[in-house]
Amino acid sequence: xxxxxxxxxxxxxxxxxxxxxxxxxxxxxxxxxxxxxxxxxxxxxxxxxxxxxxxxxxxxxxxxxxxxxxxxxxxxxxxxxxxxxxxxxxxxxxxxxxxxxxxxxxxxxxxxxxxx
Amino acid sequence: xxxxxxxxxxxxxxxxxxxxxxxxxxxxxxxxxxxxxxxxxxxxxxxxxxxxxxxxxxxxxxxxxxxxxxxxxxxxxxxxxxxxxxxxxxxxxxxxxxxxxxxxxxxxxxxxxxxxxxxxxxxxxxxxxxxxxxxxxxxxxxxxxxxxxxxxxxxxxxxxxxxxxxxxxxxxxxxxxxxxxxxxxxxxxxxxxxxxxxxxxxxxxxxxxxxxxxxxxxxxxxxxxxxxxxxxxxxxxxxxxxxxxxxxxxxxxxxxxxxxxxxxxxxxxxxxxxxxxxxxxxxxxxxxxxxxxxxxxxxxxxxxxxxxxxxxxxxxxxxxxxxxxxxxxxxxxxxxxxxxxxxxxxxxxxxxxxxxxxxxxxxxxxxxxxxxxxxxxxxxxxxxxxxxxxxxxxxxxxxxxxxxxxxxxxxxxxxxxxxxxxxxxxxxxxxxxxxxxxxxxxxxxxxxxxxxxxxxxxxxxxxxxxxxxxxxxxxxxxxxxxxxxxxxxxxxx
Numbered sequence: 329x330x331x332x333x334x335x336x337x338x339x340x341x342x343x344x345x346x347x348x349x350x351x352x353x354x355x356x357x358x359x360x361x362x363x364x365x366x367x368x369x370x371x372x373x374x375x376x377x378x379x380x381x382x383x384x385x386x387x388x389x390x391x392x393x394x395x396x397x398x399x400x401x402x403x404x405x406x407x408x409x410x411x412x413x414x415x416x417x418x419x420x421x422x423x424x425x426x427x428x429x430x431x432x433x434x435x436x437x438x439x440x441x442x443x444x
Numbered sequence: 445x446x447x448x449x450x451x452x453x454x455x456x457x458x459x460x461x462x463x464x465x466x467x468x469x470x471x472x473x474x475x476x477x478x479x480x481x482x483x484x485x486x487x488x489x490x491x492x493x494x495x496x497x498x499x500x501x502x503x504x505x506x507x508x509x510x511x512x513x514x515x516x517x518x519x520x521x522x523x524x525x526x527x528x529x530x531x532x533x534x535x536x537x538x539x540x541x542x543x544x545x546x547x548x549x550x551x552x553x554x555x556x557x558x559x560x561x562x563x564x565x566x567x568x569x570x571x572x573x574x575x576x577x578x579x580x581x582x583x584x585x586x587x588x589x590x591x592x593x594x595x596x597x598x599x600x601x602x603x604x605x606x607x608x609x610x611x612x613x614x615x616x617x618x619x620x621x622x623x624x625x626x627x628x629x630x631x632x633x634x635x636x637x638x639x640x641x642x643x644x645x646x647x648x649x650x651x652x653x654x655x656x657x658x659x660x661x662x663x664x665x666x667x668x669x670x671x672x673x674x675x676x677x678x679x680x681x682x683x684x685x686x687x688x689x690x691x692x693x694x695x696x697x698x699x700x701x702x703x704x705x706x707x708x709x710x711x712x713x714x715x716x717x718x719x720x721x722x723x724x725x726x727x728x729x730x731x732x733x734x735x736x737x738x739x740x741x742x743x744x745x746x747x748x749x750x751x752x753x754x755x756x757x758x759x760x761x762x763x764x765x766x767x768x769x770x771x772x773x774x775x776x777x778x779x780x781x782x783x784x785x786x787x788x789x790x791x792x793x794x795x796x797x798x799x800x801x802x803x804x805x806x807x808x809x810x811x812x813x814x815x816x817x818x819x820x821x822x823x824x825x826x827x828x829x830x831x832x833x834x835x836x837x838x839x840x841x842x843x844x845x846x847x848x849x850x851x852x853x854x855x856x857x858x859x860x861x862x863x864x865x866x867x868x869x870x871x872x873x874x875x876x877x878x879x880x881x882x883x884x885x886x887x888x889x890x891x892x893x894x895x896x897x898x899x900x901x902x903x904x905x906x907x908x909x910x911x912x913x914x915x916x917x918x919x920x921x922x923x924x925x926x927x928x929x930x931x932x933x934x935x936x937x
Binding site: 348353356360363364367368370371372373374375376399400403406407410413414417418421422424425428429437439440441 | 572575576579583586587590593595596598599600601602603605606609610612613616617619620621623624627629672673674676677
């Protein structure tokens with residue numbers, strides 16, 4: 329299972345980087361989404377996977393070593409929410425930029441770098 | 445020690461109340477008074493620190509290393525104070541300089557959430573919590589940079605956002621790998637584990653990811669391109685705020701991580717840091733020399749100065765670390781000062797283009813004096829703050845035999861001087877160009893000078909009282925070099 333997820337992380341990163349390097353702003357945003365999800369999966373994987381043993385303890389639990397580590401799960405929940413907020417903001421920004429300029433071409437973004 | 449949470453709770457409460465009230469008139473008062481309160485809290489915490497030593501707070505009652513711990517040590521406390529001072533000054537400046545299209549209440553909402561993020565990054569003792577504060581800070585800054593909704597602001601915003609989001613993802617990936625290898629996210633616990641660890645090469649992946657992530661935020665050499673293409677687009681008050689705070693948070697985290705727990709494989713990392721520092725200094729300084737627009741000159745100049753801070757980290761002796769800290773706080777104040785001065789010049793003349801302005805020395809000697817103090821502080825003239833900060837770094841460089849970087853730092857001083865003298869000559873000494881002299885010029889009121897006067901005074905006082913500042917930063921440097929006090933404080937040993 330870990331191997332499979334690790335491969336998915338790799339594929340998502342690859343796809344993300346490929347999309348980032350496209351000329352369209354929308355594709356760039358899709359690239360951000362891919363990479364953000366790849367990172368989330370990476371964090372989720374960081375403590376290894378334990379199947380069927382969620383980290384619930386009660387007074388009778390003696391040995392906790394076979395339980396899944398809840399920390400990465402908590403981390404990844406936070407990271408997903410933050411990533412969602414970022415993507416929503418960048419979509420809104422792209423929409424506003426499109427309204428003003430009518431372009432989706434990253435090569436048109438040269439104005440602020442021009443030497444006066 | 446519950447007062448440690450105040451630097452977070454105070455801006456949060458103010459931001460929420462601004463969201464509920466939404467009055468622009470009221471915001472004009474809430475901004476400066478709220479940031480003054482933050483300054484008071486920071487000074488109070490520093491006072492407590494001097495009395496009790498390093499203070500920690502286990503949030504939610506979970507003991508370290510299981511819960512999130514907030515730590516105020518000498519470095520955090522100093523950064524809190526200086527950033528609150530910058531916030532106060534910018535609030536005064538923004539009140540006079542925000543244009544009609546930016547509603548005050550909205551500006552101040554994001555102003556305070558930004559400050560909450562910055563304060564959180566300074567006091568947290570947990571790596572994931574640091575990530576969260578970074579995101580709080582970044583989202584606020586995204587909104588602030590695009591607040592005017594002009595074409596070039598949106599364009600600058602996209603560039604700024606693109607690279608910074610990448611940085612955040614690398615940060616998160618590094619953090620995940622770090623947790624996978626060590627099983628902890630508490631910085632003090634990480635230090636305990638990693639300082640005694642002999643499998644250095646295993647840490648390299650995390651170290652590289654963190655270095656690139658914070659390198660993007662701090663705008664070091666090959667990663668700084670977002671900064672000069674976005675910092676000149678927003679309102680000058682926003683630019684001044686960013687110039688003072690944002691990149692320095694990146695530098696702070698670099699210093700924190702690479703002194704506290706990323707201390708493996710020192711020869712490689714310190715060489716790399718020194719190379720990056722040298723290239724950052726030179727490339728930023730050279731680029732600044734080629735522009736004639738004040739905001740662009742100063743933006744590139746921010747980058748150049750980041751190099752000095754990284755240099756202090758790369759030399760890695762107590763004196764060098766103290767020098768880096770001194771340089772950071774001096775730079776926060778002086779850099780904001782020069783941006784504020786650029787804003788005032790533009791307010792009088794209506795443009796940031798140096799070729800279209802002139803004759804300010806005769807028209808407005810007060811502004812000339814107030815500009816020259818932070819400008820000369822940056823160039824490193826005694827007896828202003830920058831001289832002592834640079835002196836410490838250079839002395840540390842020579843003491844530890846790092847002659848090359850010391851020479852580069854000295855020579856970059858000339859580039860800095862050139863940029864500052866260029867602004868001085870063009871804006872103040874040169875005659876007003878004929879064809880532009882018909883433009884009606886705005887007269888400044890006393891409140892316009894206030895922010896710049898406060899920053900100039902702070903810069904001057906830091907120079908005049910350099911021995912006491914030196915004593916404090918030396919203590920900080922020792923603490924960073926030998927962080928057992930920090931670790932013991934977190935674990936309450």
